[in-house]
Amino acid sequence: MKLALEVVSRDGNEVVIRLVVFNDSAKPVEFDRRGLAGPNGVPEKQEAWPVSLEPAAKAKAQNAVLLSAFCLYGRERKFTISAPTTFHAYLVSPPGGGLLAGGPADSKTLVASAAPLVLSPE
Amino acid sequence: MHAARTSRQAAIPTTKRKEPSRLAASHVPLTHDLLFLQRTIGNRATSLAIQREFEDQGEKAAPQPVLEEAASGAVNVEGVNAFGESDGMVGSGVAPHAMSNKGKTGSDLWEHAGGAGGVGNQSVGSAELTAPVYETRAATAKKPAKAWIKSGTGKVKVVRSYTGVSSGNNGVYKHGGGTTWVTGKASTRIDKHEKEHIKSSKALHDAHIKPVEKRVSSYRGLTGKNKDGADEAAATTALQTEIDWNTAVNDFATNDSAQNTPMGPVDLIDQAKPDFYYNFGAKEVKKVQYDHFVDTN
Numbered sequence: 397m398k399l400a401l402e403v404v405s406r407d408g409n410e411v412v413i414r415l416v417v418f419n420d421s422a423k424p425v426e427f428d429r430r431g432l433a434g435p436n437g438v439p440e441k442q443e444a445w446p447v448s449l450e451p452a453a454k455a456k457a458q459n460a461v462l463l464s465a466f467c468l469y470g471r472e473r474k475f476t477i478s479a480p481t482t483f484h485a486y487l488v489s490p491p492g493g494g495l496l497a498g499g500p501a502d503s504k505t506l507v508a509s510a511a512p513l514v515l516s517p518e
Numbered sequence: 519m520h521a522a523r524t525s526r527q528a529a530i531p532t533t534k535r536k537e538p539s540r541l542a543a544s545h546v547p548l549t550h551d552l553l554f555l556q557r558t559i560g561n562r563a564t565s566l567a568i569q570r571e572f573e574d575q576g577e578k579a580a581p582q583p584v585l586e587e588a589a590s591g592a593v594n595v596e597g598v599n600a601f602g603e604s605d606g607m608v609g610s611g612v613a614p615h616a617m618s619n620k621g622k623t624g625s626d627l628w629e630h631a632g633g634a635g636g637v638g639n640q641s642v643g644s645a646e647l648t649a650p651v652y653e654t655r656a657a658t659a660k661k662p663a664k665a666w667i668k669s670g671t672g673k674v675k676v677v678r679s680y681t682g683v684s685s686g687n688n689g690v691y692k693h694g695g696g697t698t699w700v701t702g703k704a705s706t707r708i709d710k711h712e713k714e715h716i717k718s719s720k721a722l723h724d725a726h727i728k729p730v731e732k733r734v735s736s737y738r739g740l741t742g743k744n745k746d747g748a749d750e751a752a753a754t755t756a757l758q759t760e761i762d763w764n765t766a767v768n769d770f771a772t773n774d775s776a777q778n779t780p781m782g783p784v785d786l787i788d789q790a791k792p793d794f795y796y797n798f799g800a801k802e803v804k805k806v807q808y809d810h811f812v813d814t815n
Contacts, residue, residue, distance in 0.1 A: 430815075444778035444781060445630065449798050450798055473694065475694040494794065
């Protein structure tokens with residue numbers, strides 16, 4: 397599995413960022429949507445913005461995402477940047493535990509992470 | 519989560535305080551009735567008279583204040599007394615010896631939605647200081663010079679409190695627009711986080727401020743000890759060395775700033791806990807769609 401952060405659109409300092417989970421293997425993979433964190437903005441010399449997750453499904457089983465071979469799953473968020481900001485995203489398993497902007501508190505739970513995306517204000 | 523808890527310091531204007539009453543020190547006969555002094559000049563005069571009698575054991579030499587009462591300023595604003603010792607704004611003049619934890623003072627919209635909630639009400643490292651004022655008595659043929667600390671000086675007041683976050687609709691999300699909903703659980707968790715900052719400041723207060731206050735207390739005023747020296751300057755220097763005021767207040771300010779600054783250890787340790795709050799993105803609450811649903815896991 398690969399994670400990537402990409403800028404979908406930008407209007408001045410308003411940017412739309414998409415976190416993409418890509419199954420780059422020939423076999424189906426499954427993960428828990430509750431373990432996918434990001435995009436998480438960390439402005440330079442400022443407090444990190446709250447970590448982005450998505451609401452859990454009412455039925456636990458519905459939190460499982462099955463990605464067929466070479467298929468995508470993703471999440472999109474809009475941000476306003478006023479300082480150079482680094483965006484992070486990662487997937488942990490099992491879900492939960494402490495989730496910091498740049499990665500999980502327990503590195504053993506890390507499954508995959510996206511290359512950080514650095515954006516500067518105009 | 520922090521706001522005032524940044525490294526920026528409110529510039530507190532320094533205020534020159536008036537010189538200790540030399541009138542009280544040098545023109546009040548020791549034989550005066552203390553109640554008369556209290557009525558006509560005030561407690562300070564009484565205290566000086568009592569002190570002199572106590573110190574001199576019958577000798578009539580008047581105590582000589584060796585410096586003016588110090589100017590005021592906050593820890594990092596750098597008001598200093600004549601000895602270069604950090605001094606700060608004086609409030610009521612009755613500084614507590616324990617850190618004052620005023621807890622949650624109210625609630626506001628979340629700081630991430632443009633409010634002042636989830637924020638410490640004081641700057642990190644801040645404290646109100648009343649630097650020690652050293653008083654001395656000259657050496658005599660039989661006794662060395664003595665130095666002590668004037669009553670009411672040598673105090674540090676550390677106050678910490680925070681503003682909580684109102685649960686419910688918190689308005690527009692600051693980092694990207696859209697509406698924000700903060701759950702009751704998230705609001706409670708934000709309070710818990712702010713309490714962690716206060717707990718950290720209290721631990722640092724106890725480690726750095728309490729000991730210096732204890733040292734000062736033992737040399738303060740009427741009932742305190744004296745430091746001896748060959749002359750007044752030597753006695754004062756010896757007392758200053760023992761008190762070590764600047765080291766204590768600077769260590770507190772430096773460590774409090776380092777620990778409680780945004781993304782400092784207190785933030786990072788707390789954020790790493792599984793019960794921290796997160797932005798769960800878009801979600802419907804009570805049939806209204808919000809763009810940022812803030813809740814705990």
